[in-house]
Amino acid sequence: MTASATPTDAAQPTEIDNASVRDASAITLRNLHKRFSGDAIALDGVDLEIRAGEFFTLLGPSGCGKTTLLRLLAGLEAPNEGSLTIGGKDVTETPPHLRSVNTVFQSYALFPHLSVHDNIAFGLRMKGIPAAERERRVQEIADFIKLGSLLERRVNQLSGGQRQRIALARALVCEPDVLLLDEPLSALDAGLRTQLQVELQRTQKRLGMTFVFVTHDQDEAMVMSDRIAVLDSGIIQQVGPPHEVYERPINAFVARFMGHVNLFDIQGIHDVTVTTALGELAMEAPLQPGKHGGVMLIRQEVIELGPTVSEGYNGLDGVVKERHYRGSRIEYRLEVNGQPLMATASNLGQRLYAVGDRIKVSIHPEDVVRIEA
Ligand SMILES: Nc1ncnc2c1ncn2[C@@H]1O[C@H](COP(=O)(O)OP(=O)(O)OP(=O)(O)O)[C@@H](O)[C@H]1O
Ligand SMILES: [Mg+2]
Numbered sequence: 001m002t003a004s005a006t007p008t009d010a011a012q013p014t015e016i017d018n019a020s021v022r023d024a025s026a027i028t029l030r031n032l033h034k035r036f037s038g039d040a041i042a043l044d045g046v047d048l049e050i051r052a053g054e055f056f057t058l059l060g061p062s063g064c065g066k067t068t069l070l071r072l073l074a075g076l077e078a079p080n081e082g083s084l085t086i087g088g089k090d091v092t093e094t095p096p097h098l099r100s101v102n103t104v105f106q107s108y109a110l111f112p113h114l115s116v117h118d119n120i121a122f123g124l125r126m127k128g129i130p131a132a133e134r135e136r137r138v139q140e141i142a143d144f145i146k147l148g149s150l151l152e153r154r155v156n157q158l159s160g161g162q163r164q165r166i167a168l169a170r171a172l173v174c175e176p177d178v179l180l181l182d183e184p185l186s187a188l189d190a191g192l193r194t195q196l197q198v199e200l201q202r203t204q205k206r207l208g209m210t211f212v213f214v215t216h217d218q219d220e221a222m223v224m225s226d227r228i229a230v231l232d233s234g235i236i237q238q239v240g241p242p243h244e245v246y247e248r249p250i251n252a253f254v255a256r257f258m259g260h261v262n263l264f265d266i267q268g269i270h271d272v273t274v275t276t277a278l279g280e281l282a283m284e285a286p287l288q289p290g291k292h293g294g295v296m297l298i299r300q301e302v303i304e305l306g307p308t309v310s311e312g313y314n315g316l317d318g319v320v321k322e323r324h325y326r327g328s329r330i331e332y333r334l335e336v337n338g339q340p341l342m343a344t345a346s347n348l349g350q351r352l353y354a355v356g357d358r359i360k361v362s363i364h365p366e367d368v369v370r371i372e373a
Contacts, residue, residue: 024087024100025177025210026052027073032082034068034234042068044234046082050212051226055204057213059221060231061257066214067106069231070180073212074103086178102176104184106214108167110155116142116166117151123174141169144199146192160187165196172203179204181213185220197224218258222246230254251372252295261342262298266370274368277339281314284366295373302367303343305332305359306351313362320357336361 027050034043042065050056058066071077072084075096083092091099102123110119117138124134142148145165155163164187171179185193185200201224204211215221221228222242229239230253238250249255252263264276269292272283276296309315318341322333325347332353334341341361353359 023052026050026087027178027210027212028085029069029072030083032069032072032084033080034065034072034077035080041234043072043079046234046236048229048236048239050210052087052210053205053208055201055211055213055224055226057215057221057225057228058231059215059218059228059257061216064231065234066216066231067182068234070103070182070212070214073099073178073180074101075099076103100177101180102171102174102178103180104167104171104182106182106186108163110163110167110170112156113154115152115154116147116158119155119166120151120169120173123170127174137173141173144172144203145169145196161189161192164188168196168200175207176209178210178212181211183214183216186215186217193220200224218246230257232257247299248369249297249371255295255297255371260297260299262300262303264296264298264339265373266294266296269370272365274370277337278341279316279337281363281368282365283368283370291370293373294370297369297371298341298363298367299369300331300342300344302364303341304362305334305343305345305353306362307360309360310362310364313364314368316361316363318359318361320353320355320359323353323355334359334361 027048029046029048032043032046035041046069058069060066068077072079075091075094079092083090085091086099086101111122114122120138120141121134124137129137139148142151145168147162147165147169150158150162155166158166164184168184185196188196197220213224225242227239227241228245230237230245232253238245238254245254246258249258249260255263264278266274266276268275272286273280274283274296281296304310304313305318316336318334318336320332321335321340324331327347329347330345330350330352332343332345334343343361
């Protein structure tokens with residue numbers, strides 16, 4: 001078993017319901033190491049299986065090695081150690097132009113003096129696609145990225161967000177087996193970004209391509225991906241479908257990166273009772289033997305607030321310290337036993353609490369989760 005194939009990874013095959021999935025696009029990475037001159041270790045023994053037709057996302061903070069991993073897949077960097085196969089073929093030594101892979105780079109890498117149209121058509125021209133077919137595909141993809149009206153503009157007369165969309169179009173239009181995307185939506189405003197997230201995912205499924213998508217935005221990763229790999233300092237921490245990485249992070253790094261803030265050092269565990277600075281809480285099941293210490297995670301949205309403790313729940317006394325209005329939901333910063341505890345309530349038929357209110361905090365034993373520190 002590889003380091004990346006965590007127990008959570010093995011459990012759930014991704015559902016890919018597309019008959020046109022291209023078998024040539026499965027990717028295997030084995031023990032990949034990449035060091036740069038100096039001491040920089042960009043990748044430190046990466047093992048990964050990316051399935052054909054999968055929307056696979058590399059998620060991690062700045063400098064964790066995401067771009068380096070994409071560049072290795074594209075053949076723009078060679079690993080110091082390890083191997084990679086695409087479609088079952090070892091391509092570790094294969095030059096970039098002989099890999100059935102296209103890349104949308106973090107820097108757009110467009111031809112500034114060419115028009116939008118010619119930038120998008122470039123790859124099709126190289127592949128010798130006949131003019132009529134080429135025009136049809138350019139038009140189709142330009143509509144997709146909502147830049148149909150700008151086809152004759154030169155790229156150096158466009159905004160950053162518009163350039164980013166052209167870089168995306170230029171790669172998509174060639175319909176490669178594997179598309180590598182390095183933060184392709186980062187320069188877009190929230191509305192367009194949300195729209196393209198959905199459409200990009202739809203296109204990927206329709207064409208049956210394999211996408212390896214890079215982002216440092218966990219919401220974007222969760223909304224788009226079949227599976228996510230969370231990277232830290234060149235090491236894969238966890239691989240799994242979004243709900244699993246979010247609800248069952250394997251360690252505190254992944255939990256924090258997925259946006260969880262209620263983490264407490266475990267002071268002791270006896271049977272199903274876990275002690276932290278919050279107090280004693282019941283868990284659902286006793287720990288597996290050999291698991292001691294670690295960190296307790298309570299997700300914000302599982303915490304119930306009210307005048308009484310819910311039946312069968314852990315009950316704690318809390319005081320509202322801050323209230324943040326977020327439209328569809330309300331976030332509360334509570335104080336429980338002198339500790340800060342964040343809780344999110346839906347803004348629908350819920351009582352609104354005010355700063356200073358004393359309330360009962362209910363947490364179901366199933367939602368008291370122990371993870372590695
Ligand atoms: N050509 C290079 N020479 C030396 N070090 C490099 C080179 N390219 C990347 N690195 C280093 O390797 C590490 C990983 O860089 P990489 O670009 O893969 O990060 P990233 O996850 O894509 O970050 P970001 O989210 O900021 O784009 C960093 O510490 C970086 O400084
Ligand atoms: Mg990068």
